[in-house]
Amino acid sequence: xxxxxxSAILLELSAxxxxxxxxxEAVKIAxxxxxxxxxxxxxxxxxxx
Amino acid sequence: xxTKLEEGxxxxxxxxxTIDPRTLPGQAVEIHGKKKLxxxxxxxxxxxxxxxxxxxxxxxDKLFIDPGLNExxxxxxxxIGDYVSLEQKxxxxxxxxxxxxxxxxxxxxxTALVFCAEELNALRHQADVCFVAxxxxxxGLRGAMTNAYNLEPDLAIIIDVTHGDGPxxxxxxxxKIGAGPAIAIGPNLHPVLTRRLEEIAKERFLPHQKEPIPxxxxxxxxxxxxxxxxxxxxxxxxxxxxxHTAVELISLDDLLALSKLISYFAGSLDRLFLEELKNC
Numbered sequence: 188x189x190x191x192x193x194s195a196i197l198l199e200l201s202a203x204x205x206x207x208x209x210x211x212e213a214v215k216i217a218x219x220x221x222x223x224x225x226x227x228x229x230x231x232x233x234x235x236x
Numbered sequence: 237x238x239t240k241l242e243e244g245x246x247x248x249x250x251x252x253x254t255i256d257p258r259t260l261p262g263q264a265v266e267i268h269g270k271k272k273l274x275x276x277x278x279x280x281x282x283x284x285x286x287x288x289x290x291x292x293x294x295x296x297d298k299l300f301i302d303p304g305l306n307e308x309x310x311x312x313x314x315x316i317g318d319y320v321s322l323e324q325k326x327x328x329x330x331x332x333x334x335x336x337x338x339x340x341x342x343x344x345x346x347t348a349l350v351f352c353a354e355e356l357n358a359l360r361h362q363a364d365v366c367f368v369a370x371x372x373x374x375x376g377l378r379g380a381m382t383n384a385y386n387l388e389p390d391l392a393i394i395i396d397v398t399h400g401d402g403p404x405x406x407x408x409x410x411x412k413i414g415a416g417p418a419i420a421i422g423p424n425l426h427p428v429l430t431r432r433l434e435e436i437a438k439e440r441f442l443p444h445q446k447e448p449i450p451x452x453x454x455x456x457x458x459x460x461x462x463x464x465x466x467x468x469x470x471x472x473x474x475x476x477x478x479x480h481t482a483v484e485l486i487s488l489d490d491l492l493a494l495s496k497l498i499s500y501f502a503g504s505l506d507r508l509f510l511e512e513l514k515n516c
Contacts, residue, residue: 189351190488191332192351193488193491193492194332194488196347196350196351197326197340197344197347197488197491198328198335200339200346200347201326201338201340202325202337204321213346214369217346217350220350221349221353221367223354224350224357225353225367
């Protein structure tokens, strides 16, 4: 079951476009998953990226 | 990145970061212009090349993107500087245990962190653990620099990928897929922190491999290690085949073992160990 869960996350992350300077789609997906397990999700480097 | 709009609606491009140019001809791409467009990477057909040219890898400056649109439409929708990404959809191989796709370097690392966060919810741990998905590693570790400065952690464990095994490769330079994450050893990494990770892997019967790196690790560990007055840093890598191509390949077993190793490590952290790190 763990493998299924992990592969679902990885497949979702790998499917979206990734370009330096705009990882916004992948960031949104990652944030959604982290939100389920962590106290706080924040973007700390928005000033330069 | 698009560098030139050619006559006839074709686009010239240059890589951002490193990509293997041998793998580009024939790839489907997504062009991030005023709206998203699909395209294919084309090159002159072999029938029209000289015998010498047919034997050589097509250089990047001979490749172009064909969005299948006329010149006016391309000019209206695409600008110099627009980004282009590979369109490869990820694949499940070996009954889902092996994953192949683009950007597994390093979205596999982000996935490992998500699972690690889930595991830590079930463990008692004293330490505050921050999970960082940093940007622009491929163009100079820039996200790692700002994150290391901002967070000022007591220690850092970097997750990256390393070269997986395969036909024709020197087995001293590659790591077996499915045999566990590689724990890096070398001047970029803190010896006490690295040793502790190895000990935990052994105690918990987690498969792992050792990766000697005599200099620059080429990872975010390089930036973290020298941030502020220095941060004790370790590096764990998932073995990955076909690095920087659209069909990078990893084993979920390695990803799982890496997540567990970090979870158990974080669960074991106490003030005594942090003092030991500071004093060595």
